[in-house]
Amino acid sequence: MVSRRSFLTSAAGALVSAGVVARNAAAQIPEAPLTASPATEPPPAPASGPPFQPVVTLNGWSLPWRMNGDVKEFHLIAQPVVREIAPGMTAHLWGYNGQAPGPTIECVAGDRVRLFVTNQLPEYTSIHWHGVRLPHGMDGVTGLTQPPIQPGETWVYEFDMQHSGTFMYHPHADDMVQLAMGLMGSIIVHPRDPAEHAVDRDFVFLMSAYDIEPGSYTPRVHTHTDFNLWTWNSRVFPGIAPLAVRQGDRVRVRIGNLTMTNHPIHLHGHSFEVTGTDGGWVPPTARWPEATIDVGVGQMRAIEFVADAPGDWAFHCHKTHHTMNAMGHEVMTSIGVDFEEAAEKLRRLIPGYMVMGDRGMAEMASMQMELPENTLPMMTGEGPYGPIGMGGMFTVVKVRADQPPGDYTDPGWYEPPLGSMAYRSES
Amino acid sequence: MVSRRSFLTSAAGALVSAGVVARNAAAQIPEAPLTASPATEPPPAPASGPPFQPVVTLNGWSLPWRMNGDVKEFHLIAQPVVREIAPGMTAHLWGYNGQAPGPTIECVAGDRVRLFVTNQLPEYTSIHWHGVRLPHGMDGVTGLTQPPIQPGETWVYEFDMQHSGTFMYHPHADDMVQLAMGLMGSIIVHPRDPAEHAVDRDFVFLMSAYDIEPGSYTPRVHTHTDFNLWTWNSRVFPGIAPLAVRQGDRVRVRIGNLTMTNHPIHLHGHSFEVTGTDGGWVPPTARWPEATIDVGVGQMRAIEFVADAPGDWAFHCHKTHHTMNAMGHEVMTSIGVDFEEAAEKLRRLIPGYMVMGDRGMAEMASMQMELPENTLPMMTGEGPYGPIGMGGMFTVVKVRADQPPGDYTDPGWYEPPLGSMAYRSES
């Protein structure tokens, strides 16, 4: 489903590769690498500056920077993008540098960063660095701390990254629309000392929601609560990459919520702890063991666990309508006709009569329905033991004894399949 | 309101009683006790295996097991059931062993369990043991870790219960439908050492929601957020049993949420702590004092408090529309007509004219409205001082100095009534 790309790093730190277009190679403004791919980019080790273990952005990538003296320079371009939500469906969103969400910005506590922001949207924007402690005038709130960034303009933010942690960037201008269109990205500030908060695998993604009518491409942006596509990094199952780890790894997953409702994230087969928020690191005395963590809107939660049990472990939002794709509302509800015995009578009259859904909806998972163009099935995903019948915010943590380290992408979803152990009773 | 039943335990651990039908007494598959009663079953001490203090399932019961060598064998039957939601209303749900929710499964950390699951539903199913750490192939995710359990089949799950705590079981097959129909139950794994985490009273219930149109019996299953019956163990006030405890008792209440929204559970007159989640036990250093705990979807929260104040203490979800029964939407809103003085003028023209609701809705609590068949009043419950005007997720923690230990069921709702202390001013 996803293809591997590799970055070519030039001596000056500029990046050129297939799928990455250098846009402004020479000027004072650093170039802005773009990508058209929704694949999980295997993160390169930092080309310059202090060392850190890079994070893996689920179905995303990290933004290369250039060093300008002691300053790390990044260039974000806010622009309309085309995002593949899952194979079979694309959406017209607003994003950064070719995709939505935008690339992850990675740096190290103590780094001074200079962030160039070019506005290629049809309306003004700004960027708020959510959770980052910085000078007031760099906070990116239109009207309050700066004028808006007009279409065509490039603005510059510059500040020291004082604290390690997981943060987010998104506009603070026409917020409801610009978040509903997908403008957002993750910020990882690694500790100065790589031994601090070290883990074996480190993932990040943002949750976002869209209201895209089946058959169309563009979100309706005045939807307050009637979203119908619940995504992780603007992807839905089975389009969300699995999280592949080696048995025994200490794993961190950093999860930000920029939808408009809570998402209770449930991991199978393991107990985890929240070790970080958008406010900092949770001290060990304050941590709770959890199987399901409710991530509030605007919150970031970094969870950590030891992947001690091999297997394909479901990892999903526990709201069942968030693990379905669009169209749920349109399906007629006829379950329980049996109770009134009406269906039974109908069957006597019309042999073979079948009411869709009268015995539940499980049949939907394998049924081929005629769908409008650019529409995903509601319940989907083929696993080693048949249809999984999920969509939306669902993926799998793949724990294998022999998983090659560093191979985070496209590990062959359920390969090798681990044995089903539950069995049919013969008696 | 509820009647007491007693179990008769046979030598082999098989159970026969009025209201409990032995279904498969002889075979290799252990029998599956059933019940038709929504009463709170006084829990028997464990008949075999290591000792533990049994939990009280609110308006429910614990599933008897049989020992087969060192293995505890349980038998769950997924099937259509009729559940009394409260006196005056029944619902056609899907449950286990005669009721919805299914019986509580109780065992002890270190136990090996073998769980037979028979599917008598009209569609395939599976059981996921939410929060339990177990081998991947026993995780119960259809398509991912096992094929579906087809109608008529019996499947077997077998694993060691490694950790004490509170967990849940529910299908991971056609999730949205099967949870919306009521398929769920609690799992209590008691500590091996009964002194660990010991309390004087220990209760458990699951929160579920249904969309049952007034006058009908079967939930609409494609309701994402428009549920109208908010239940604790598929019961609504005044059908929910009170929690009867003795003054000074240390009380634990384990609360799981399998609805599609958060429920902020509020206890009157006491401060409590969350001591356990579906991920394990919360260390004492990490606990917060709370009067209201927001239980996220898919989460379990065990709260503990010392019942130091005698009285009838309200215990409820703090969302006001969750302490009402259905029909809320249908009532015309006419409050504030007074403000426009229109009602006043109408009264001058039509002596005795009354607009329902023009002065609020308190009058509803005592009004006899013509209701469709099988429909509960919206606001109900008669207390010692008049109508309580509640429905849904509301009950009472009864703290009495002289409450007989073990008498958890039907303790006579508000008997003896404790004195009202607020008083009408005479001046």
Place this chain on the structure above:
Amino acid sequence: MVSRRSFLTSAAGALVSAGVVARNAAAQIPEAPLTASPATEPPPAPASGPPFQPVVTLNGWSLPWRMNGDVKEFHLIAQPVVREIAPGMTAHLWGYNGQAPGPTIECVAGDRVRLFVTNQLPEYTSIHWHGVRLPHGMDGVTGLTQPPIQPGETWVYEFDMQHSGTFMYHPHADDMVQLAMGLMGSIIVHPRDPAEHAVDRDFVFLMSAYDIEPGSYTPRVHTHTDFNLWTWNSRVFPGIAPLAVRQGDRVRVRIGNLTMTNHPIHLHGHSFEVTGTDGGWVPPTARWPEATIDVGVGQMRAIEFVADAPGDWAFHCHKTHHTMNAMGHEVMTSIGVDFEEAAEKLRRLIPGYMVMGDRGMAEMASMQMELPENTLPMMTGEGPYGPIGMGGMFTVVKVRADQPPGDYTDPGWYEPPLGSMAYRSES
């Protein structure tokens, strides 16, 4: 926007001032001061009883008391009130003592309080002292612990305030209606030892939501989830007072949620901790650093931070539709017409053709639309750098090096404006 008032305290503890009407100066029932102002009242030091540092109620005030022997006597009057939601819009609510929310009740742990409650509403009511541990008969649950307080009656509650903390008062009678109409207030119980939990600035507000159709004055009260006005102390931006503090201050903000959904409260530029709930004080070992705290329904969260960074820091609910005012639903969605290139073609045919919203909604923030009477713009607020484009649950924490202590009210919203530091790139 707001005007300053000063209280005149009589020898007997009775209060008379402009804007405060003494209603019952002579009798056994203590007088009930009223106010018609939505301004933030600078809190007076306690006139009698043990010393404490008073709290600042955002767009509200604290209720004066009289000492009767060793008992602090307060008098609340539940009544219809007119509340200014923001300049340009008033609402007909139910409140206490002239405003909604009612005045904050402040006392000290160990105080004995006697609370007179007069019902001037058109239906019965009661008061529940949410979070306060008190004798069962004083708990204020209609039907369960007392008969209802009928219109015209005055009832008396009396108990010891055993624990310091932040609590709430609201009816437990016809709950859905009476909360939807605005009946609520804050309770602050200060520690007996003023050094305990001491901070430099201490604020409190309650979150409430209303469903007021544009052009009308009275909330629809059967709205379960379709609220359209999201308020802090029944005010919306730009009507919510800023929180003015001095650089270096330790600041506490106590936030109660009596809406029907979670509010994730986000503070810019600082990391904070939750130090208290409606259940008590959170021990230091259990605290998490946070930038966004999800406040559940019925919960109170006291957050604390050191205001170390000067600036105007946005402080708001992170659900974007909660930082907008009503009318969001009515706006036609036409964004993305560009994608289909239809708009472009239209513009070729009709020069100057403009589709409202086809490039996002940012233009709304400065557009003058014709609004119905008594209706607020959806996106509003003028900052030092142009339109802020916010409504609802949004205000600003103003941190200044030279802020005069004690000057909490009307500090001149963004005066002095701090410099914008982000800049337009010239290259």
